[in-house]
Amino acid sequence: MDTTEILIKIRKIVRSINLESKKIQKEYGVSIPQILSLNYLNESKNYQTTQGELRKFLHLNSSTTSGIINRLENKGFVARLPKSGDKRVVTISLTSKGEKLLKQIPSLLHLQLSNKLQTLDENTLKNVEGTLELLVNLLEIDQIEASPMLTIEDHLEENTLDRI
Amino acid sequence: MDTTEILIKIRKIVRSINLESKKIQKEYGVSIPQILSLNYLNESKNYQTTQGELRKFLHLNSSTTSGIINRLENKGFVARLPKSGDKRVVTISLTSKGEKLLKQIPSLLHLQLSNKLQTLDENTLKNVEGTLELLVNLLEIDQIEASPMLTIEDHLEENTLDRI
DNA sequence: GTACTTTTGTTCGCACAGAAACAATCTTTA
DNA sequence: TAAAGATTGTTTCTGTGCGAACAAAAGTAC
Structure with missing residues (x-):
């Protein structure tokens, strides 16, 4: 029965991380996946990227990535700029509002899990x-x-x- | 940066498990949480339990558990029997249809992760x-x-x- | 140069997951 | 016993996440 216990332990870990994501969302209005996206943009050239690059970075489905961008766009932290050479590609850009938010959010390194790991x-x-x-x-x-x-x-x- | 890598690794593990859950759902019409619930009922006295007990077993929020039971009820694998002494408590019972389904589903031990772990x-x-x-x-x-x-x-x- | 295929994103439907608000019922207490 | 509080579930809202179907654009083939 070892393997089923492992499954349950993984479920527990996931749940804890989700709970922390909700907590952060309540405090700052953005979830962990959203913060990961903003962080990626912040460290990208010209504060810009494409949906595909972000998708690969997050290891997520295209539709999921689309949803995350939608929520960030609705809050004004990110803008879609459909201008590039390839007209299928949508350029995503960090707005100044998004940059401002990032500065106020404690880095991911301050997450509870990260803190604990460092002990x-x-x-x-x-x-x-x-x-x-x-x-x-x-x-x-x-x-x-x-x-x-x-x-x-x-x-x-x-x-x-x-x-x- | 070790801790962020750990976060991403956990995300990957979770994603793989989710993908497997989707695959099972496509094949058998029930997801892993739903199977876990049916299994719990199958091993409970009289094939019955309450929402609260199931919630504790699954380590889930009450509203989430409610949703899982709803889906199982809609498919006829489970029935809500509001009969017990305490009228707040809803008794959940495994139907014969649910029992039949369980017999057809390969045990959780045959999940890919479990198989791999056993190697x-x-x-x-x-x-x-x-x-x-x-x-x-x-x-x-x-x-x-x-x-x-x-x-x-x-x-x-x-x-x-x-x-x- | 038009037709087929691939690539890139979006939208829709579904399940999971939690918080908040609520209703119904039970328990306690005054 | 009547009011106050606690317990048990459900409903509503939001977000994450996937697959399927789709649309638009780009590339390939004939």
């Missing part, structure tokens, strides 16, 4: 990382198998984008 | 469990702090229910 000693932290990496790999093998040809490239690309 | 050797598996336990504890401390008096009991109660 761990070096070896334990490395172990945590290694275990998660193991789980990620265990799970991602199937995704590659279940996907068409391009996925292996996507996968490599994803890994190179694994930074906040 | 690991004893020590690695123990390590995975330990790490997740560590994360759970790290995260749950805050929930207790942030909650009113009863929470500590709730927490203990939750732990005794941590089986599928």
Whole structure:
């Protein structure tokens, strides 16, 4: 029964993170995925990116990414600029209002989980990382198998984008 | 930057599990939370339980649990029997249709994650469990702090229910 | 150079998830 | 016993997340 306990533990971890996301949303009006998006924009060239780049960074479905951008756009933190050469591509830009917000929000490093993690000693932290990496790999093998040809490239690309 | 990488890794794990849940839902018409609920009912006395018990087992919000029961009820796998002594309490019962479904669904142990986990050797598996336990504890401390008096009991109660 | 295919995003429908507000019922207390 | 409070669920609102269907634009083939 070890494996089902692992499933439940993962569920618990997810739930805790969701709860923290809700808390942040209540305080600052933006959720964690929204903050991750704003952060990505803030560190992008010209404070701009495209839906596709953001999608790859967040590892999310295109429709989900669209929804997150919609909410940020409605609040005025982000603007869609459909101007570029390829007219299919929508350029997303951080607004000054969005930049102002980012400065007021405590960095993600101040999240409860991050804080707690930093209290761990070096070896334990490395172990945590290694275990998660193991789980990620265990799970991602199937995704590659279940996907068409391009996925292996996507996968490599994803890994190179694994930074906040 | 270790901590942000950990956050992203957790996101990836969650996403994989969600994808699997969607796949199961497409094949069998029920999602993982719904299957967990049916399983719980199947192992309960008289194939019956209450919303509150199920909520504690799933570690979910009352409104979320309500929604899951609604979907199961609409499909006829579960019935609400408002008969018990305490008229606030809603008894939930597994229908024969629900029992039939459960027999056709491969056990949760056949989930991809579970299968993969079983390929690991004893020590690695123990390590995975330990790490997740560590994360759970790290995260749950805050929930207790942030909650009113009863929470500590709730927490203990939750732990005794941590089986599928 | 028109027809087919691919790429890029959006929209819709669904499920999950939580908070807040509410209703109904039970319990306590004054 | 009548009023105040607690408990149990539901409903409503919002956000995340995915797949399917779609539209628009770009690229390819013939």
